[in-house]
Amino acid sequence: MTSGTRGASWAEDAVAAHAGAEHLRSEEAVLERIERARRRRPRVREERITLAHGAGGKATATLIEAVFVDAFRNPELERLGDAAVVGVGDARLAFTTDSYVVSPLFFPGGNIGDLAVNGTVNDLAVAGARPQHLSAGFVLEEGFPLADLRRIVDTMAAAAAAAGVQIVTGDTKVVQRGKADGCFVTTAGVGLLDRTVVLDAGAARPGDAVIVSGPIGDHGVTVMLARGDLDVESDLVSDTAPLHTLCAAILDAGGRGVRVMRDATRGGVATILNEVARASGAAVVVDEAAVPVRPEVTGAAELLGIDPLYVACEGRLVAVVAEEVAEEVLAAVRAHPSGDGAAVIGRVADDPPGLVLLRTAFGGTRIVDLLVGDPLPRIC
Amino acid sequence: MRFVDEFRDPEAARHLARSIAELCEPGRRYAFMEVCGGHTHTIYKHGLEDHLPETVRLVHGPGCPVCVLPMGRVDDAIAIAEHDDVIMTAFGDMMRVPGGRGSFFDAKAAGADIRMVYSPLDALKIARNHPDKRVVFMAIGFETTAPSTAMTVLRAQAEGLENFAVFANHVTIIPxxxxxxxxxDLRLDGFLGPGHVSTVIGCRPYAFIARDHGKPLVTSGFEPLDILQSVHWLMRQLAEGRCEVENQYTRVVPWDGNRRALEAIGRVMELRPWFEWRGLGFISHSAMQLREEFAAFDAERLYDVPGVRVAxxxxxxxxxxxxxxxxxWECKVFGTACTPxxxxxTCMVSSEGACAxxxxFGRFSRSRVREATLLADPVVRR
Structure with missing residues (x-):
């Protein structure tokens, strides 16, 4: 066996490449050039929607910025919060909407109905609001079993009761067989903002503590395993839960020291922290050893070659709070039934701005970047 | 987690790091190539370079199977996938690899039926469930994944499954x-040998590297401590004036490889006269195709593959x-025109690619980061 025909040209290639590299000056200069490129206004290059546009990573962010925000532009939308804050008369309302397309519809620990109610309740709660009223829209596929629909709707009724909200309006559409995947649900919700706190992803300041409310990644891994592609069995269940009382407890304990609360759904904790770092112009430094992850989640993530930091949760939140109140807030979260296993996982720092850094459990450092699309399993 | 945490113990890492530092000759710089993309991923994911002295550099090699796939082969695969009767199946990190006219994800969005699988056996399952379609498995990878492709073809043959085929892009590591x-322009002091490939081919095939080229090689596992220990072994060989093939990954890699896996490959596949590698050009006898006997399972023979060559x-x-x-970072388009x-x-696509x-994971100034992590002691108290 001999190596091929291009051997001779390698030397020339290499010399040319080295000459090119010298023009680049130093690694630092290259990194600065890259950060400038990343700050440019995003463009959607694809001609069609791909699955990556729905995965919550960079492709989703680009689509939202370049298509939706561009067309609908207004200051409230541009904040890109979990919920918009609107004034009606003297009242301040939080307003949000979300669509649910999970597959399978039923999974250990819940079903699409829990997600649809809890997801919208949580988007209102992390905005600092008291969730009040929800709407529910259903897109049903011809042939979908009525018994399944009843199960989903009963679950939604129970979840609404548990969260203290009422589903006060709704809509139903049926599409032909093959035009939808069984059942899609869209909920919208309004909540009352009667506290004076200002929560904003851009409010994080150097020195602030970053808290997660419990073990991460349970929901995403449960759903991946429920799809049956892996033939792995586990006792893991989804973490879907309403977070409105937990949010209230955090605000009671931390008051104005609470800077940001976000529920770590699609894209996981890593995506939330990136949004915080970028909006605040600060660095977020995470200590990997402090991040709570169940062994089952670690195991499945190892098998798949994915990182639990990017796996979706449906009942966990990330709170960034001022150092002075960090201990009180952590104690309040841990005392709450939904906050078992909560931990301070990191700190906000001033440099390098916009980046999330991880101090690995192994003793090294690395970046935690936004993903482009879904985390893809590695081949070997 | 058991069997994971033991291999990521920071105290053991610091101990190994000290041993490596002690072996450094003053004024000498060291460069070791990790051949395998899995090693590259581990090195960045765990921030392993923070444990190495500044004079010891890890150079990322060609062992990411996605990264070495030429664009033309992606276009060929998409051309097969565009047949109405075809369901194309592929591993996850194949989905975003760009061909001359887009990736699998783009082709899928444009209407081709392309599905992600975890194993070629999943593709076989899809074939059983869709007798009216032909299910093609996009087979990529080194000797690591070739046995599972071969076994799947053998099983399809045993079951008499006529609607399953393989588009073979398997490559071999030695060439x-x-x-x-x-x-x-080779300026390497040694190699970290590919662990997964070696579970199949063993360590013997690397003998010529030490014997004829005077470069030591240590076959390494994939946990961060495996890699640090392998670097330590390479440094020890250099310090002691030895030049050998050593096996650090004995818990998985038998010295003589896996005979049954090799037999399965040999039964189903044969070497191609030549194959194009992304960035490396044509390398003779460096890839495998299905034998004539298995022509009925060979997508390259079943479909009129355009054989696209894209510069x-x-x-x-x-x-x-x-x-x-x-x-x-020295590449002209890194991070600006070429991003994940x-x-x-292709080096920017797979998470095992050096650029991605x-x-x-590593796109920052190490000095600034060290400062940031020291200033902001992340955890108040557990």
Missing amino acids: AIKAILDSP DPKACQCGEVLKGVLEP ETPIG AYYN
């Missing part, structure tokens, strides 16, 4: 290492990066 060794984009320096001549969301070169690993 790639030879190509690296023949490179006139790598001019700006792309994947070849230099794969050979370890350039650091990822819009990759020009550097962009996603």
Whole structure:
């Protein structure tokens, strides 16, 4: 066996490449050039929607910025919060909407109905609001079993009761067989903002503590395993839960020291922290050893070659709070039934701005970047 | 988690790091190539370079199977997938690899039926469930994944499953290492041998690297402590004036490899006269195709594969990066025109690719980061 025909040209290639590299000056200069490129206004290059546009990573962010925000532009939308804050008369309302397309519809620990109610309740709660009223829209596929629909709707009724909200309006559409995947649900919700706190992803300041409310990644891994592609069995269940009382407890304990609360759904904790770092112009430094992850989640993530930091949760939140109140807030979260296993996982720092850094459990450092699309399993 | 945490113990890492530092000769710089993309991923994911002295550099080699796939083969695969009766199946990190006219994800969005699988056996299952379609498995990878492709073909044959086929892109590691060794600008002091490939081929095939080329090789596992220990062993060989093939990954790699896996490959596949590698050009006897006997399962024979040849984009320096001549950040388009969301070169696609690993995990100034992590002691108290 001999190596091929291009051997001779390698030397020339290499010399040319080295000459090119010298023009680049130093690694630092290259990194600065890259950060400038990343700050440019995003463009959607694809001609069609791909699955990556729905995965919550960079492709989703680009689509939202370049298509939706561009067309609908207004200051409230541009904040890109979990919920918009609107004034009606003297009242301040939080307003949000979300669509649910999970597959399978039923999974250990819940079903699409829990997600649809809890997801919208949580988007209102992390905005600092008291969730009040929800709407529910259903897109049903011809042939979908009525018994399944009843199960989903009963679950939604129970979840609404548990969260203290009422589903006060709704809509139903049926599409032909093959035009939808069984059942899609869209909920919208309004909540009352009667506290004076200002929560904003851009409010994080150097020195602030970053808290997660419990073990991460349970929901995403449960759903991946429920799809049956892996033939792995586990006792893991989804973490879907309403977070409105937990949010209230955090605000009671931390008051104005609470800077940001976000529920770590699609894209996981890593995506939330990136949004915080970028909006605040600060660095977020995470200590990997402090991040709570169940062994089952670690195991499945190892098998798949994915990182639990990017796996979706449906009942966990990330709170960034001022150092002075960090201990009180952590104690309040841990005392709450939904906050078992909560931990301070990191700190906000001033440099390098916009980046999330991880101090690995192994003793090294690395970046935690936004993903482009879904985390893809590695081949070997 | 048991069987994981033991291999990631920071105290053991610091101990190994000290041993490595003690073996450094003053004024000498060391460069070791990790051949395998899995190693590259581990190195970046755990921030392993923070444990190495500044004079010891890890150079990322050509062992990411996605990264060495030429654009033309992606276009060929998409051409097969575009047949109405075809369901194309592929591993996850194949989905975003750009061909001359887009990736599998793009082809899927345009209407082709392309599905992600975890194993070729999943593709077989799809074939059983869709007798009216032909299910084609996009087979990629080194000797690591070739046995599972071979076994799947044998099973399809045993079951008489006529609607299953393989588009074979399996490559072999030794010719790639030879190509690296023949490179006139080689400035390496040794190799970290590919762990997974070696579970199949064993350690014997690497003998020529030490014997003929005077470079030590240590076959290494994939946990961060495995890699640090392997670097330590390489340093020890250099310090003691030895030049050998050593096996650090004995818990998985038998010295003679896996005979049954090799037999399965040999039964189903044969070497191609030549194959094009992304960035490395044509390398003779470096890839495998299905034997004539299995023609009924060979998508290349069943479909009129265009055999597209797409020249790598001019700006792309994947070849230099794969050979370890350039650091990822030294490439002209790194991080600006070529990013994980819009990759020009394949090194930017797979998380095992040197460029993607550097962009996603290592794209910062180490001095600034050290300062930041020291200033902001992350955890108040557990």
